[in-house]
Amino acid sequence: MRRIVISPVLREILRPIGQIIIFVSGSGAVLSALLLLIAFLLRGSAVDQATFEHNKIGIFAYTLVNLPQVLIDGVTIGFVYAAIALGYTMVYGVLEFINFAHSEIFAIGAFVGVEILIALDNAGKLSGLSIWGAYGMVIIAIIGGMIASGGMAMLMEFVAYRPLRGAPRLVPLISAIGVSFFLQDAIRLTESLTTGQFNRIFPTFGNFSERFTLARLGLAGQVVDVNIQYKSVMVIMAAVLMLVGLNYLVNATRLGKAIRAVAQDRPTASLMGINVNRIISLTFLIGGSLGGAAGVLYALKFTKIDPFIGFFPGLKAFTAAVLGGIGNITGALLGGIVLGMLETFAGSYLSIFTMGAAGAEYKDILAFAILILVLIFRPSGLLGEQVGQKA
Amino acid sequence: MLKKITLQISHGIHKAFLFLTTGKTALICAILYLLLSFLLVYASPRSLIAFLMFLSAILLVYYLKIDNRIKFSFAVIIALILIPIFGVRNIFYLEVIFQISVFSALALGLNIVVGFAGLLDLGYVAFYAVGAYLWAIFGSQQLFMLHSIPGTQPATDKFFLPANMFYLFIIGGVLVAGLTGVLLGLPVLRLRGDYLAIVTLGFGEVIRVLANNLDKPLNLTNGPQGITPIQRPTLPEPILNIIRVVLNPIVGHDVTIGEFYNLFFYLAALVIVIIVIVVARHLDDSKVGRAWTAIREDETAAIAMGIPLVRLKLAAFAAGASFAGVMGVLLSASRTFISPESFSFMQSIGVLSMVILGGLGSIPGVIVGAAVVVVLNLQVLQSFSLYLSQLRQSEAVIPIINFAWKNLSNQLDPAKYQRMLFGLILIIMMIYRPGGLIPAARRKRELKADVIEPIEAESVAEGEVNHGSA
Numbered sequence: 092m093r094r095i096v097i098s099p100v101l102r103e104i105l106r107p108i109g110q111i112i113i114f115v116s117g118s119g120a121v122l123s124a125l126l127l128l129i130a131f132l133l134r135g136s137a138v139d140q141a142t143f144e145h146n147k148i149g150i151f152a153y154t155l156v157n158l159p160q161v162l163i164d165g166v167t168i169g170f171v172y173a174a175i176a177l178g179y180t181m182v183y184g185v186l187e188f189i190n191f192a193h194s195e196i197f198a199i200g201a202f203v204g205v206e207i208l209i210a211l212d213n214a215g216k217l218s219g220l221s222i223w224g225a226y227g228m229v230i231i232a233i234i235g236g237m238i239a240s241g242g243m244a245m246l247m248e249f250v251a252y253r254p255l256r257g258a259p260r261l262v263p264l265i266s267a268i269g270v271s272f273f274l275q276d277a278i279r280l281t282e283s284l285t286t287g288q289f290n291r292i293f294p295t296f297g298n299f300s301e302r303f304t305l306a307r308l309g310l311a312g313q314v315v316d317v318n319i320q321y322k323s324v325m326v327i328m329a330a331v332l333m334l335v336g337l338n339y340l341v342n343a344t345r346l347g348k349a350i351r352a353v354a355q356d357r358p359t360a361s362l363m364g365i366n367v368n369r370i371i372s373l374t375f376l377i378g379g380s381l382g383g384a385a386g387v388l389y390a391l392k393f394t395k396i397d398p399f400i401g402f403f404p405g406l407k408a409f410t411a412a413v414l415g416g417i418g419n420i421t422g423a424l425l426g427g428i429v430l431g432m433l434e435t436f437a438g439s440y441l442s443i444f445t446m447g448a449a450g451a452e453y454k455d456i457l458a459f460a461i462l463i464l465v466l467i468f469r470p471s472g473l474l475g476e477q478v479g480q481k482a
Numbered sequence: 483m484l485k486k487i488t489l490q491i492s493h494g495i496h497k498a499f500l501f502l503t504t505g506k507t508a509l510i511c512a513i514l515y516l517l518l519s520f521l522l523v524y525a526s527p528r529s530l531i532a533f534l535m536f537l538s539a540i541l542l543v544y545y546l547k548i549d550n551r552i553k554f555s556f557a558v559i560i561a562l563i564l565i566p567i568f569g570v571r572n573i574f575y576l577e578v579i580f581q582i583s584v585f586s587a588l589a590l591g592l593n594i595v596v597g598f599a600g601l602l603d604l605g606y607v608a609f610y611a612v613g614a615y616l617w618a619i620f621g622s623q624q625l626f627m628l629h630s631i632p633g634t635q636p637a638t639d640k641f642f643l644p645a646n647m648f649y650l651f652i653i654g655g656v657l658v659a660g661l662t663g664v665l666l667g668l669p670v671l672r673l674r675g676d677y678l679a680i681v682t683l684g685f686g687e688v689i690r691v692l693a694n695n696l697d698k699p700l701n702l703t704n705g706p707q708g709i710t711p712i713q714r715p716t717l718p719e720p721i722l723n724i725i726r727v728v729l730n731p732i733v734g735h736d737v738t739i740g741e742f743y744n745l746f747f748y749l750a751a752l753v754i755v756i757i758v759i760v761v762a763r764h765l766d767d768s769k770v771g772r773a774w775t776a777i778r779e780d781e782t783a784a785i786a787m788g789i790p791l792v793r794l795k796l797a798a799f800a801a802g803a804s805f806a807g808v809m810g811v812l813l814s815a816s817r818t819f820i821s822p823e824s825f826s827f828m829q830s831i832g833v834l835s836m837v838i839l840g841g842l843g844s845i846p847g848v849i850v851g852a853a854v855v856v857v858l859n860l861q862v863l864q865s866f867s868l869y870l871s872q873l874r875q876s877e878a879v880i881p882i883i884n885f886a887w888k889n890l891s892n893q894l895d896p897a898k899y900q901r902m903l904f905g906l907i908l909i910i911m912m913i914y915r916p917g918g919l920i921p922a923a924r925r926k927r928e929l930k931a932d933v934i935e936p937i938e939a940e941s942v943a944e945g946e947v948n949h950g951s952a
Binding site: 188255261263264270285402406466 | 679909
């Protein structure tokens, strides 16, 4: 058998795409199977009857009919979590430190991106755009958000973390919590000083909110349309691009090699002529700009943003990073997708399965439940062999 | 050179401190200062500066080097006579002092977990919520409304329990919150420091989300609307009348029942804080406290020394939680209203910033930290907001940039920016003074080893030189 030889550059680009396909389809299949199993076991119970009264179909059929749409939504939000989780995991890999303020870096990205679009909207540049023009505008907003977030992350590292390097572990963490709180109010102050209120709405333009039919399936005797919004496609595309780009950067460039070296052993890396401070700054820059891009994507998907939006996505992304194995880029991707799916499952099915006793409002704390379970039973995460000793 | 100057300055401060706190003159000065500040607060009940003077006078008395019995009588006079008098004259001061007491107890509890045992707990306010909801559920009519949707009025005006069961629930709050601490602690104690922090944060949020959503299937917490009215213990009318005879002429008006309740809760909080301080001091100086320090400094070494790690960590969680639980019971009774809003993540960080500001592991430091943060929050930021809103109504203009104050956005309201305050406290303290304003005694010894030793070494060296030449 002849081994297929491809260039290492191509390999580093193709491998993450393959991983993404495997992760999405694999975790989608496993989680759906589990969900359907639960629904199957609930047949004939009081839950089944209640569902039948409300929806005219049994619990199993209801679950099956809704599943494709739920999966699509789960994958979309999962990619956003994965993109944020990359920032946590990179910083953790290099400094072994939870950058608690990464959630505000995310929020800053969202605000800068939306402010750019609002400014363009006020200048009349957003009306009458072609579809490709609209995509171009969003890309401009994403780049703006990336620059602002990356710069802020670097500044944050320089001001609040660098003086504390070498201090006991909890000291920089407490400082990071302080930075997080400070930035929340700093965003609120800047936003409210200009217009008197601190919420922002993503301007409506282009065809982002429209849906198109991805597939038409025959499930449980019904014809089910699986729809997807254009903006979800955009979110997924952008997140995949970022993941592939980061993977290439870390695994196939000189800079990536230096980052890996610093992550493995800082003193030795410094002896090998690597400027450790510069690498750490760059790590914050890269992680921060990915977080900022995720922020703009989040704003695109959910439209309304406020200075505190970072908190829950940040914690969930951290959970995703831990779930996949913190310090591990592939792990962050897997963790994000799994967490996104679990969360949408909980949001869509929990109230049906518990007959309304516990509903979608518990999906925010689902992430904590997962975090606790992972930390107790498998602290190195799903793919976390590499950092087994550190964690 | 710079080091020498800072040394000189710190020696200067030390000398001034000694001068202010030792000897008869100092005692007389302190008494005069205390009386002056009291008179100022009494005469101008709205002045922030007078109130700050009064607080600093208390601090000065605390540091006086005098017989402990005299100091104790000072404390009794301040707590039982001076504060009630100006507190009833201006109920706002009593509220500030009540909050200082409540947050001192919370901060002391968190200090046991973070300062003594070195476990960063970011969901500390959960235990406060447990205590508060304990009395809120049993001390209100909520249990009659388990099957009705939130917002319905109860059919009877009867309460589930008599009001004076409150005293029993004070004990109950200690036990239930302590138990919650153990239950929450059990699964997470194997985790390393920073993971533990995030998981405890999660628990704090879980408790808040539960409080928000447990209005169905059984309406236990009344959801986001919160529970009200919650009973307060009854105050005996005859005793109040006797106090009125004394207090009315001094205060200058007829003391109402509401003001008596404020006084009562102030005293109750004070008693609890004193008990908490005593317990915390004894814990710090006990075998348990030393074991906690050992765990904080080096877990592996502590295990090697035969310290039962899990049991002691659970003990730290339980002790810290019980302090918060008892204050929760007191809070729900004093406010007669409880909603999940009061137990947000921000509150946890607020308490953490008090502990960090005062000094991790330092009991007086933590109390000062609580006082400073509460005064900043309730008074300094508020009066700054007030000042800004006055400026906004005036015709004044900022001189150099020629900006009219009235164009200033209404959103610039310092009282609303507590997060920024907490954040700044955490960052600045971590970078410049990780030991806090008043570092713990043990830590002070460590810091002194760096600072004072060079001088001693120098003088020793000089002594040797002299010796040699002689």
